[in-house]
Amino acid sequence: xxxxxxxxxxxxxxxxxxxxxxxxxxxxxxxxxxxxxxxxxxxxxxxxxxxxxxxxxxxxxxxxxxxxxxxxxxxxxxxxxxxxxxxxxxxxxxxxxxxxxxxxxxxxxxxxxxxxxxxxxxxxxxxxxxxxxxxxxxxxx
Numbered sequence: 001x002x003x004x005x006x007x008x009x010x011x012x013x014x015x016x017x018x019x020x021x022x023x024x025x026x027x028x029x030x031x032x033x034x035x036x037x038x039x040x041x042x043x044x045x046x047x048x049x050x051x052x053x054x055x056x057x058x059x060x061x062x063x064x065x066x067x068x069x070x071x072x073x074x075x076x077x078x079x080x081x082x083x084x085x086x087x088x089x090x091x092x093x094x095x096x097x098x099x100x101x102x103x104x105x106x107x108x109x110x111x112x113x114x115x116x117x118x119x120x121x122x123x124x125x126x127x128x129x130x131x132x133x134x135x136x137x138x139x140x141x
Contacts, residue, residue, distance in 0.1 A: 001068065009074040010067055011138065015041050018061045019101070022068040029104040032065035038095030053093040058127045059084060062117035066103040066131065069115075078141050079133045082112065087129030097121045111135050 001009075001022045010017065022032035036043075036053060043051040063081060067074050093099060099119055106114040111134050119127040 006064075006068070009071060010064055011078055012064060016060070017064070018057065019064045019068070022065060024068060024071060027104075028069060029102060030065050030068040032061070032068055032101045032103075033098060034061055034101075035098045036093060036095050043095065051095055053097075055087075055089050055127070058089070058093060058099075058119055059087065059129070059131065061099065062101055062103060062115075062119055062127065062129075063131055063133065065101040066105075066113070066115040066117060066133070069103060069105060070135075074135070076138050077135050078138045079113075079135045081131070082134050083130075083132040085130040085132070087127065087131075089127055091121065091124050091126035093119075093121055093126055099126070106130065 003020050006019060006022055019032040019034050024030055042054055042057050046052060046054050067079055099121055102118045104116045106116050113133045115131045117129060117131055118125060
């Protein structure tokens with residue numbers, strides 16, 4: 001999927017649409033990509049002279065990638081974080097880096113989804129953890 005196809009699934013728009021390419025894999029997982037340009041709003045003050053993508057933004061990239069697993073089922077719905085568990089930051093993400101995000105469904109109950117997510121730069125694991133979401137109809141928000 002390219003960015004225009006991703007926007008059919010996700011309610012996010014610029015400046016918060018943080019994946020630019022995504023794929024649903026045969027095993028049901030999702031893989032997504034984003035290249036850090038260096039001019040993003042979250043880098044302006046984090047940190048002057050040594051920009052590093054904030055951990056919360058990396059977690060958001062994983063969340064958006066997770067929504068790709070559900071494809072068109074996500075259209076007209078809004079995902080809200082309900083939890084982050086065992087999140088570990090193992091490496092920095094900086095301007096010029098192309099990140100690869102992998103998301104897998106761990107379990108699902110009613111409107112709650114529990115996802116395992118990992119974010120890489122090259123072969124280096126930079127973030128991993130478990131993420132949970134409530135997915136609700138957009139007209140009920």
